[in-house]
Amino acid sequence: MGRVLAVIIWIITLLSVLLFVSGKWWFPAAISEHAPALDRQFLITILIVGISFTAAQVGLGWMIWKYRDTGKRDDRAVYSHGSNRLEVVWTIITAVVFISLGVMGQSVWASLRLHDAPPGSYTVEAVAQQFQWNFHYPGKDNKFGRTDPKLIDDSALNFVGLDSSDPAAADDAVTSALAIPVNRPVELRLRSKDVIHNFWVPQLRFKQDLVPGMEIKVHFTANRVGKYELACAELCGQLHFKMKSYMLVLPEDEIQTLQGLGQEQFQAKIAEYLAKYPLPNY
């Protein structure tokens, strides 16, 4: 019985490790500037995790294999209550490894979250609502028109409550897809109209909740042109799984083309770009 269990533990360990190193399933290729550092930290961490997991399981299997009861009358186990020296050694080693990992694990976080977006960032306001994304662009004047919840009217397609009497709103546009420039810092100002949603583009390697009553600013730089799926990653109700849109990372000239357009032309152009760019191959 013991030997069977030991072998099964070893087989499970081997298959688990193989599943991770097979390379068949992994992160989608990253498209943001901070992603390589995050991927590297993930790799270091999963190596430590994998080694610890394998060592513990192989060790457990070894104990089970080796120290089974022989059934002999006077064959007793080793009488030991432990070893203070060992306790100190493994406490210190794990503390050093785990806490160093924890400290290292703050650097990407700090670079993204402890600083404001660099000046001149391309700024878009994201306003989520149940099962729909709205992205509000300031237009040529680079100023967001005034918005007010009292002006929101979904049936009139004023999803973000834009005040049309504000001159700054005249050149604003609102679309369900996010269009951002490549290789330029982007600042998203995240808001929600109703419940909590979460902005999740796997290739960007970050998530952020959109919390009603708050405006949360995040920034990043995308470095590969293309079209990417945007998902909601915080349970927001019945059709949570369908709260999908796209993020377009566009060359600077296409972003400039969008800048001068009014709402309808803006939307038409976005539709054109959505058709132009294929999704990455998965």
Add this chain to the structure above:
Amino acid sequence: MSVEHHEGVHRHPAPTSFIRKYIFSVDHKVIGIQYILLALVAVLVGMAMSLLMRLNLSWPTTHWPILATLFPTGAPNGVMTPEFYLSLVTMHGTIMVFFVLTTAPQGGFGNYFLPIQIGAEDMAFPVLNMLSFWVTLVGFIVILLAIFVEGNQSIGQWFSALGPSFTGGSGTVGPIGGWTGYAPLSAVGKIAGPGQGAGMNLWVISIAIFCIGSLLGALNFITTLLNMRTKGMSLMRMPLTCWAWFTTAVLALLSFPVLLGGGILLLLDRIAGTSFFIPSGLYISGILSGSNPNFPLHTGGSPILWQHLFWFFGHPEVYIAILPGMGATSHILATFARKPVFGYRAMVFAIFAIGLLGFFVWGHHMFISGMSPYSAIAFSILTLSIGVPSAVKTFNWLGTLWGARIRFTTAMLFALGFVSLFVAGGITGLILGQSSLDLAMHDTYIVTAHFHLVMGVASIFGMFAAIYFWLPKMFGRFMNEPLGKLHFWFTFVGVYTIFVPMHIMGIVGMPRRYASFGEYEFLKTLHPLVLLVSVAAVITITAQLIFYFNLIWSIFKGKKAGDNPWEATTLEWTTATPPPHDNFAGVLPTVYHGPYEFAVPGAPRDFVMQTDVGADIPGGDGHNGHKH
């Protein structure tokens, strides 16, 4: 004023009527069994729900005629609606976390064995103990009603006297919110869509009731352990199970009141128009807050406050679920390794360290919630440091096996399985605890995999080990060993097959709580893994029928057990099988030794019971390290 000491002040006469003996019993042993029965029923409901979820995820368009019959509102035409799926997610989580993982390990086995293991006749407050179970049972009934109150016309009217928000029968499904019930989705009521009506009220009320039941239990455990240990039972001679139950009780005492408070505020937001968690200016389903009687004016609330209150409870809750399993595993490993627990003292400190640190890490559930990025750094590093006492426990379990003479009973197999699964599930905390990595990992299937392995499956393995180990004492009969081993093999291989692939899904980016993955191209490559997980889940869940059959059959027809069938050392094995009403037939035992004196050189047998007089034990007494 003088204090008089009475011999056996807590003694109450053995009841004679059936109702006082088995239903409204104040005997901790009966109450323990009642808690275990509750968990056995609740876990069936929770498992059936996971089965349904897996059916939906792998065969989303297949028509299952039986589903149409069983769930006319949830699966018309035999295909589940997304809201039905989300309702299953919510109720599976709630039922499993509260009514399974918090009842059987603590209220069940803790209730039955803590008083016996410390040499007490009963709990300190037997009536409170009875109340704690019955309050918990009411909570369970309310959560079941929450499932049906919207879907069933007649149940829908039961609570309508409490107000319009309690009127169900709208023909939709149970509550939707996940087991975390994030506001404002959970706070604004019917306007936010299906699953936010009367069922959600009952969900909140059920959890509040559960909190009260758990508090009563926790008070009892702490008082009993501190005041009612028998002569010679010093703290450092207690079995590790008792340390685990005690620490769990302290965690419950400090964390459940916070959830209770949060739950009351959430309920007030839902039914009294308050705004604790609802900010101003919400616009939901085409209606602005305050512009319509269906959506009254709300202002000034904070959605993140709910998360802080919930997780201040929710993270200690993880340890409430797993600590008793750790205790049982240490206890059973030593017994069947025929060896003292390696590093008993370190094990006690580790339990305490886990319990203490467990209160300072709740923010790791909220890295991306919008809370301060600086506090995220503190929470992250504290979270990684909680891995240290967890690793210390693992090292000591391996140390206990080193040089052992292992007897492979089913209980031992499950205890060894616990160690394996605890490592597999716990170690990925190193990934999820880092704020940077959580940017990618948050709310994906790697989180699902992590907590299912460590707080779900490992805890359940602890409980399986406990039931195979202690059933002979509780009912005087062994579980059937061949069936038990069959159950173990299916379950052990099964849970790994279910949960290891989920880590991969998380790395690819698959979000949790999705009724279907068909919308997203980047998830399409995962389809074979989704199918594998579902098939494994169907097999593993079916295999649990072996356990249920074995349990029921063994209680009535199993092989008879003596007083100490496992040649174990602690006090529960010194008394009759099953124990008499007052546990020790009027004579409380006196303790002379530490709890795990196996393989003592020179002793006549390979184990020295805690009550054995005169045995000379070098370095015994539960002390760490050799004495030369």
